[in-house]
Amino acid sequence: xxxxxxxxxxxxxxxxxxxxxxxxxxxxxxxxxxxxxxxxxxxxxxxxxxxxxxxxxxxxxxxxxxxxxxxxxxxxxxxxxxxxxxxxxxxxxxxxxxxxxxxxxxxxxxxxxxx
Amino acid sequence: xxxxxxxxxxxxxxxxxxxxxxxxxxxxxxxxxxxxxxxxxxxxxxxxxxxxxxxxxxxxxxxxxxxxxxxxxxxxxxxxxxxxxxxxxxxxxxxxxxxxxxxxxxxxxxxxxxxxxxxx
Numbered sequence: 001x002x003x004x005x006x007x008x009x010x011x012x013x014x015x016x017x018x019x020x021x022x023x024x025x026x027x028x029x030x031x032x033x034x035x036x037x038x039x040x041x042x043x044x045x046x047x048x049x050x051x052x053x054x055x056x057x058x059x060x061x062x063x064x065x066x067x068x069x070x071x072x073x074x075x076x077x078x079x080x081x082x083x084x085x086x087x088x089x090x091x092x093x094x095x096x097x098x099x100x101x102x103x104x105x106x107x108x109x110x111x112x113x114x115x
Numbered sequence: 116x117x118x119x120x121x122x123x124x125x126x127x128x129x130x131x132x133x134x135x136x137x138x139x140x141x142x143x144x145x146x147x148x149x150x151x152x153x154x155x156x157x158x159x160x161x162x163x164x165x166x167x168x169x170x171x172x173x174x175x176x177x178x179x180x181x182x183x184x185x186x187x188x189x190x191x192x193x194x195x196x197x198x199x200x201x202x203x204x205x206x207x208x209x210x211x212x213x214x215x216x217x218x219x220x221x222x223x224x225x226x227x228x229x230x231x232x233x234x235x
Contacts, residue, residue: 004157036226043119044158044206044226090158101210101222102148102171105158 002027002093006106014114019063019078021109023091026072033074034092034103035065044090050074061085086113117141119227121207127233133195136230140189140209147190148210148224149182153203161205164190176201197234204229 007022025031033050048059055067061084065076074091088110092103120139128134140147149161161180162172166187175182179198184190194201208224 041228043228044208046223046225049223101146101224102160102163102174103150103158103224104160105150107157 002031002095002104004091004093004104004106006089006091006109008109009107010110010112012112012114013081015083016080019076019081019085019111021076021089021091021111023065023074023076023106024072025074025091025093027093027095029095032094032101033065033067034094035059035063035074035076036090036092036105037087038090038108039087047076047089081111081113083113083115086111119207119209119225121205121227121230123230124228125231125233127235128197129235130199131196133193134197134232136192136194136205136232138190138192138207138209138227140207141225144209144211144225145187146210146222146224147184148208149190149192150206150208151203152206152229153200158206161192194232197232199234202232202234204231 003026005024035047036044037047038044047063048057050057050067058064063078065074067074088108090108091106094101094103122137126134145166147164150158152158160174163170164184167184181193206229207227210222210224
């Protein structure tokens, strides 16, 4: 069985500060890992994904995440927060079950960016 | 290219009534997924279609939920009769067939904006 734990349901940073959103996963097989973002009144948008290639993954809007197998982690970072980064972020895990790549999500982290 | 669309965006119904949610995936996407987020909880998988066939419906809560995908295009999710605990946001997502999308890993799921269902 797979599971995802996102530490901190709410993270608040100042504009220009480092953003660090934590994600730990549990999977009995090599996982595929994702970060999604949901802006207010919008659907989920893929930020980045890890699919067993490079362990440091770069995504859109300056975000990146590093897959650390020994720590079962896939934390999301951005060097400098922007006001437009305020949104809810979801970490998710999947694996190949035939053609079914259903996602298992964490509970989400709401990011607030203060001016 | 049009994205995944869902209708309605909001629905408010009374306990015991029936509601049907619709999802139009991206054209050409064989895979269609339904997910649900109940307030305060994580987004949870409901079921997965490959074309018109149900591949996995292990996440469906109970037999009050019925999903269909006639002709392998749009999908509907019917809740009958609705209960208070069915309230939440229902998301639909679609993806290409993994055998044609570049192989394992290249199977991004594109999400719709969701339908917010409130059962009173």
